Amino acid sequence: MRILIINGPNLNLIGQREPQIYGIQTFEAYLEELKSNSSHEIDYFQSNIEGEIIDELQKSNHDGIIINAGGYTHTSVAIRDCIKGIGKIVIEVHISNITERESFRHTSMLSPVVNGCIFGFGLKGYELALNYFN
Numbered sequence: 001m002r003i004l005i006i007n008g009p010n011l012n013l014i015g016q017r018e019p020q021i022y023g024i025q026t027f028e029a030y031l032e033e034l035k036s037n038s039s040h041e042i043d044y045f046q047s048n049i050e051g052e053i054i055d056e057l058q059k060s061n062h063d064g065i066i067i068n069a070g071g072y073t074h075t076s077v078a079i080r081d082c083i084k085g086i087g088k089i090v091i092e093v094h095i096s097n098i099t100e101r102e103s104f105r106h107t108s109m110l111s112p113v114v115n116g117c118i119f120g121f122g123l124k125g126y127e128l129a130l131n132y133f134n
Contacts (some may be wrong), residue, residue: 001133002041004062005031005126010050013071014095014123021096023122030063030123054082064089066129073098073108084113091129094119 007027010017015026027046035042045056050072057065057079065088072079073094083090090113097120098105111117116132118125 001063072107
């Protein structure tokens with residue numbers, strides 16, 4: 001299977017940003033481990049720009065998508081509508097437990113339109129999401 005991982009704004013800073021929440025390993029280093037331990041073909045896209053994330057979702061020809069929309073999780077009706085409209089299997093991932101953080105992070109605009117949600121397991125959440133496709 002071909003799986004696309006999409007990370008949203010500021011997730012390019014994993015490994016340097018708030019290490020007490022996101023850890024010290026970069027996502028790129030983690031991604032190499034994930035790829036080497038998976039039987040799936042994994043593509044990766046990261047953007048700080050909402051429209052670019054939507055474009056990537058719309059043009060995807062992957063069997064499934066794992067998305068961590070970062071801050072857009074809580075604000076983007078546009079990403080939500082896109083996910084709802086593309087007819088793909090989409091798993092939502094968050095590195096932190098969003099329900100233990102600030103109250104504005106407790107509501108996900110995406111959760112009602114994705115196939116499943118994984119949050120609070122650190123970077124391992126991406127591996128757990130990938131296992132869904134086995």
